[in-house]
Amino acid sequence: MTTATIPAEELTEDQARDELARLAREIEEHDRRYHAEDAPVISDAEYDALRRRNLAIEQFFPHLVREDSPSRKVGATPSEKFEKVRHKVPMLSLDNAFSDEDVIDFVGRIRRFLKLAPDAPIAMTAEPKIDGLSLSIRYEKGRLVSAATRGDGQVGENVTANARAVADIPNVLKGDAPDVFEVRGEVYMTHRDFQALNERQRADGKPTYVNPRNTAAGSLRQLDPAMTAARPLKFFAYAWGEVSDMPATTQFGMVEALKGYGFRTNELMCLCQTAEELLKHYHAIEERRATLGYDIDGVVYKVNDLALQQRLGFVSRSPRWAVAHKFPAEKAFTILRGIDIQVGRTGALTPVARLEPVTVGGVVVTNATLHNAEEIERLGVKIGDTVMVQRAGDVIPQILGYVEERRPPDAREFEFPTVCPCELKTPIVRDSTAGGGEGVVRRCSGEFACPFQRIEHLRHFVSRRAFDIEGLGEKQIEFFFHDPDLPVKSPADIFTLAERDAKNVKKLKDKEGWGAVSASNLFAAIEARRTIPLERMIYGLGIRHVGERTATTLARAYGSWKEVHDAALAIAAGDLKAREEMDALEDIGDAVIDAIATYFAEEHNRRLVEALAAQVNVMDAERPAADSPVAGKTIVFTGALERMSRDEAKDMAERLGAKVAGSVSSKTDLVVAGPGAGSKLKKAAELGIEVIDEDTWFQRVGG
Numbered sequence: 209m210t211t212a213t214i215p216a217e218e219l220t221e222d223q224a225r226d227e228l229a230r231l232a233r234e235i236e237e238h239d240r241r242y243h244a245e246d247a248p249v250i251s252d253a254e255y256d257a258l259r260r261r262n263l264a265i266e267q268f269f270p271h272l273v274r275e276d277s278p279s280r281k282v283g284a285t286p287s288e289k290f291e292k293v294r295h296k297v298p299m300l301s302l303d304n305a306f307s308d309e310d311v312i313d314f315v316g317r318i319r320r321f322l323k324l325a326p327d328a329p330i331a332m333t334a335e336p337k338i339d340g341l342s343l344s345i346r347y348e349k350g351r352l353v354s355a356a357t358r359g360d361g362q363v364g365e366n367v368t369a370n371a372r373a374v375a376d377i378p379n380v381l382k383g384d385a386p387d388v389f390e391v392r393g394e395v396y397m398t399h400r401d402f403q404a405l406n407e408r409q410r411a412d413g414k415p416t417y418v419n420p421r422n423t424a425a426g427s428l429r430q431l432d433p434a435m436t437a438a439r440p441l442k443f444f445a446y447a448w449g450e451v452s453d454m455p456a457t458t459q460f461g462m463v464e465a466l467k468g469y470g471f472r473t474n475e476l477m478c479l480c481q482t483a484e485e486l487l488k489h490y491h492a493i494e495e496r497r498a499t500l501g502y503d504i505d506g507v508v509y510k511v512n513d514l515a516l517q518q519r520l521g522f523v524s525r526s527p528r529w530a531v532a533h534k535f536p537a538e539k540a541f542t543i544l545r546g547i548d549i550q551v552g553r554t555g556a557l558t559p560v561a562r563l564e565p566v567t568v569g570g571v572v573v574t575n576a577t578l579h580n581a582e583e584i585e586r587l588g589v590k591i592g593d594t595v596m597v598q599r600a601g602d603v604i605p606q607i608l609g610y611v612e613e614r615r616p617p618d619a620r621e622f623e624f625p626t627v628c629p630c631e632l633k634t635p636i637v638r639d640s641t642a643g644g645g646e647g648v649v650r651r652c653s654g655e656f657a658c659p660f661q662r663i664e665h666l667r668h669f670v671s672r673r674a675f676d677i678e679g680l681g682e683k684q685i686e687f688f689f690h691d692p693d694l695p696v697k698s699p700a701d702i703f704t705l706a707e708r709d710a711k712n713v714k715k716l717k718d719k720e721g722w723g724a725v726s727a728s729n730l731f732a733a734i735e736a737r738r739t740i741p742l743e744r745m746i747y748g749l750g751i752r753h754v755g756e757r758t759a760t761t762l763a764r765a766y767g768s769w770k771e772v773h774d775a776a777l778a779i780a781a782g783d784l785k786a787r788e789e790m791d792a793l794e795d796i797g798d799a800v801i802d803a804i805a806t807y808f809a810e811e812h813n814r815r816l817v818e819a820l821a822a823q824v825n826v827m828d829a830e831r832p833a834a835d836s837p838v839a840g841k842t843i844v845f846t847g848a849l850e851r852m853s854r855d856e857a858k859d860m861a862e863r864l865g866a867k868v869a870g871s872v873s874s875k876t877d878l879v880v881a882g883p884g885a886g887s888k889l890k891k892a893a894e895l896g897i898e899v900i901d902e903d904t905w906f907q908r909v910g911g
């Protein structure tokens with residue numbers, strides 16, 4: 209069914225979104241035929257009609273305007289997308305703090321990690337968290353040579369030409385800059401510039417933009433640098449990547465240096481010594497928020513001393529030495545139209561509130577999570593109620609309560625279903641609690657037979673932190689799952705798509721919503737992910753309790769896919785030695801091991817994994833420092849350490865390529881023991897394992 213004949217104002221939001229996606233693809237394809245191949249296949253009038261249709265829908269649904277919308281492009285669209293660049297130093301994200309306690313905990317954690325006294329002052333910077341788009345700009349011998357967006361933190365998009373077009377970004381650094389200097393910061397748009405841009409759009413009869421952040425991001429990621437130049441973008445510098453010769457030893461000093469090189473830096477940055485001072489500055493910035501003229505969404509705290517930052521290091525993708533203290537969530541009222549049940553990857557059923565669309569903090573919200581049946585009961589909400597919705601940062605919106613006086617007489621109570629909404633109608637089971645009682649989570653018992661769970665598994669598989677296949681998002685997974693010609697029912701099917709399509713009579717490019725460009729881009733993106741890092745492979749399987757961090761621990765400990773796979777199969781088959789070995793890894797306990805055992809005990813899963821492994825090349829885990837004296841060794845820390853905390857010790861050993869275990873076994877190569885070490889020391893002696901003290905450890909690793 210096509211919606212192309214329905215007047216724009218009568219489309220539902222879903223139909224509008226789909227049609228905008230289809231139009232973006234079709235128009236792009238016609239542009240390419242016209243500009244790149246000089247071989248248009250439709251008349252100018254037909255082409256204009258497509259563009260007009262796109263504009264009409266965008267006028268009624270301004271919040272659905274796509275970043276790649278044809279209305280945002282002028283002239284010829286270059287056929288090449290952005291080149292990808294690998295960041296030499298990854299671009300990380302920040303952990304969030306939402307309350308004063310979170311901030312106090314954060315400072316406490318740092319003190320403990322560094323083994324400082326609980327009241328020792330620790331210098332930290334506090335500065336606004338700019339709501340924009342982060343950018344890394346590389347200067348060599350003082351000249352701008354490249355610029356890249358953050359992307360997934362490891363690989364970003366090359367937007368060099370566009371960065372050069374931003375007036376705030378110097379092409380040549382002032383003063384005496386190091387040979388290599390990568391400056392990082394935020395591209396943003398001021399409120400005044402945003403409003404002026406929208407006034408121009410309105411005057412030209414074009415759709416207006418939703419918020420400054422998305423507009424700034426869209427402007428920087430324009431394929432035509434002239435478009436970027438026409439947009440008033442600004443840039444605050446606050447961080448750095450690769451630097452050949454550091455001009456300062458503190459965060460504050462580095463930002464001063466950035467200023468000296470000609471960058472705009474934020475004048476609200478200040479130096480504090482305690483959590484109380486940080487909080488005071490947070491409230492001062494919060495008070496000025498409305499008058500700053502640009503969007504900020506919190507305050508970032510960073511340890512000032514760079515040597516301490518180095519010691520603190522990172523936990524998965526965020527530094528231990530920094531945190532983003534977010535401003536409180538924004539709230540709004542709207543009507544609860546209905547409650548749907550969503551089936552997650554693990555079969556957990558989550559009630560989702562369908563809301564009358566409402567703007568909360570600049571974003572249109574149509575859904576909110578209700579968590580579980582108990583939450584609905586606790587809130588006392590009924591369908592038809594006016595509810596208060598809260599949105600905090602990137603978190604899924606939540607319902608806080610309803611307005612008693614505005615409850616309509618026909619408000620309906622929601623009844624939680626007893627069977628899964630999938631076509632199998634499998635009974636719902638409740639998790640048990642640790643004490644053996646009934647838990648709040650209800651699950652579909654269908655597991656892999658349940659189509660919802662299978663789709664969710666596939667979605668997880670292609671998600672950003674797993675296989676991250678460009679152009680294969682939630683929508684496309686749903687499409688392929690149901691497509692009779694090119695079905696994708698399990699991860700391996702993704703990697704045979706191109707081959708199967710080549711044999712099919714009905715090609716993907718001829719299907720509704722697809723074209724030659726989008727189909728071939730998709731096949732190329734899939735091909736690019738056929739070689740995959742070990743931790744992504746493990747994480748992508750979607751085993752319960754095996755998150756990104758656990759996947760990384762397993763990858764580092766076992767090193768190769770074969771080792772991980774063999775261990776998992778052995779554990780599933782009840783091999784106690786294999787189980788013990790995994791159990792010895794720090795941060796991995798029974799919940800993870802049981803989940804791995806359950807997963808691999810299932811024949812269906814084993815076949816799925818084998819089929820997938822036959823399609824992909826799994827890279828061995830990165831061995832952080834193969835040449836260090838402890839690389840590849842299994843180390844146990846025990847007793848009281850004096851120069852570093854246990855966490856710091858673990859971090860340091862892992863960075864040096866060692867595996868850190870929680871207990872001593874025949875696999876242990878080295879025990880580092882402090883005063884008070886007991887049974888582990890005894891066991892090491894029994895097994896004849898080398899034991900050293902903390903000072904010897906530092907001598908050995910050169911600390």
Ligand code: IVH
Pocket residue numbers: 300301302303335336337338339340341342358394446447508527530532
């Ligand atoms: S520091 C290693 N400082 O927030 C940490 N980030 O959630 C590097 N951001 O991707 C980031 N203002 O885009 C830092 N003053 C600020 C910031 C800031 C905004 C963004 C940045 C980053 C995200 C992290």
